[in-house]
Amino acid sequence: MKTIVFVLSVSILVLFFLPLIAFAGIVTIPTSLSPSNQYRLAFVTSTTRDATSSDISVYNTFVSDVANAIPELNALGTTWKAVGSTATVDARDNTETNPYNAAHVSVPIFLLNDTKLVDSNDDLWDDSIDLPLDITEAGLQIDTDVWTGSYSDGTGSFWVFSQISQELGSTDSYGVQVGYSLRSDVGWVDRSSYQPTILRSFYALSAPLNVPSPIPEPSTLILFSIAILSILGITYHRRRRATRQSYRKKPDADLYYARHKSKTELYRFVNVNR
Ligand SMILES: [Ca+2]
Ligand SMILES: [Ca+2]
Numbered sequence: 001m002k003t004i005v006f007v008l009s010v011s012i013l014v015l016f017f018l019p020l021i022a023f024a025g026i027v028t029i030p031t032s033l034s035p036s037n038q039y040r041l042a043f044v045t046s047t048t049r050d051a052t053s054s055d056i057s058v059y060n061t062f063v064s065d066v067a068n069a070i071p072e073l074n075a076l077g078t079t080w081k082a083v084g085s086t087a088t089v090d091a092r093d094n095t096e097t098n099p100y101n102a103a104h105v106s107v108p109i110f111l112l113n114d115t116k117l118v119d120s121n122d123d124l125w126d127d128s129i130d131l132p133l134d135i136t137e138a139g140l141q142i143d144t145d146v147w148t149g150s151y152s153d154g155t156g157s158f159w160v161f162s163q164i165s166q167e168l169g170s171t172d173s174y175g176v177q178v179g180y181s182l183r184s185d186v187g188w189v190d191r192s193s194y195q196p197t198i199l200r201s202f203y204a205l206s207a208p209l210n211v212p213s214p215i216p217e218p219s220t221l222i223l224f225s226i227a228i229l230s231i232l233g234i235t236y237h238r239r240r241r242a243t244r245q246s247y248r249k250k251p252d253a254d255l256y257y258a259r260h261k262s263k264t265e266l267y268r269f270v271n272v273n274r
Pocket of ligand 1: 117118119123130
C-alpha cells in the first residue's frame with residue numbers, strides 16, 4: 001500500500017511540475033506582467049554568421065531560424081527581426097522600434113531569463129539599455145561581439161562627412177559595426193568594427209506579444225483531481241482497516257466501551273466482531 005501511495009505521489013509531482021521542467025530554460029511570458037500586457041522579447045544568437053549581405057531580410061531570416069529552432073519561441077508564432085542596419089534600412093525601423101514613428105508599438109522588452117532589457121522604444125535607443133543583451137535563444141549568458149551596423153540611436157553606422165558606411169553589407173575598408181553583448185552603454189550596439197567576412201552573433205527582437213489570460217488545462221486538472229481522490233480513498237481505506245484490526249484485537253467490548261465511551265464505536269465494534 002505504501003508503494004502505491006508513493007508512486008501516486010510521485011506521479012502527481014511530475015504532472016504538476018512537468019510544465020515548469022519543460023520550460024525551465026527560458027521565460028517567454030515575463031512574470032512581472034499581467035494578462036493583456038504587451039511586451040517584446042529579445043535575445044542574442046548563440047550561432048554566428050558573416051555580415052557581407054546588404055539585404056536586411058537575410059539577417060531577419062537568420063535570427064528567425066535561430067528562434068524557431070527553440071520550441072517555446074516557435075510556439076509564440078511571432079516574427080523576429082535582426083537588430084541591424086544596412087545602407088537602406090535602420091535597425092530601429094527594421095525592428096519597428098523607432099521612437100519617432102507613432103506606428104511603432106512602444107512596449108517593454110524582456111530577455112529570455114525574465115529580466116527587463118528596456119521600458120520602451122525611447123529607452124532602447126537613448127544610448128543605454130537597462131541590462132546587457134547577453135542572453136541567448138536558449139536562455140544562456142554569452143560573451144560575444146554582435147553584428148549591428150548601427151549607432152546607439154538605432155540608425156545606420158554612416159559617417160556623413162567622409163561618406164564611409166559601417167552598415168551591414170558595406171565593402172568600405174573600415175569594416176562593419178559590432179556591439180558587445182556584455183555592454184549596456186552605447187557599446188551594446190556600437191563598440192568596434194570588423195571585416196564583414198568574419199562570423200559574429202546577431203541580436204533579435206520579437207514583434208509585440210500579449211500576456212495570455214491564464215486558462216487551466218482541463219486534462220491536467222482532471223488528472224490532478226483523480227490522483228488526489230485516489231490518495232484520499234487509499235488513506236480512508238487504510239484507516240478503516242487499521243481500526244477494524246485494532247477492534248478485533250480487543251477481546252472485551254465493555255473494556256473498549258469504558259475506554260472510549262462512544263456508543264457509535266461500540267456499535268461498530270459489535271458489528272465487526274459479529
Ligand atoms: Ca529603463
Ligand atoms: Ca535606455
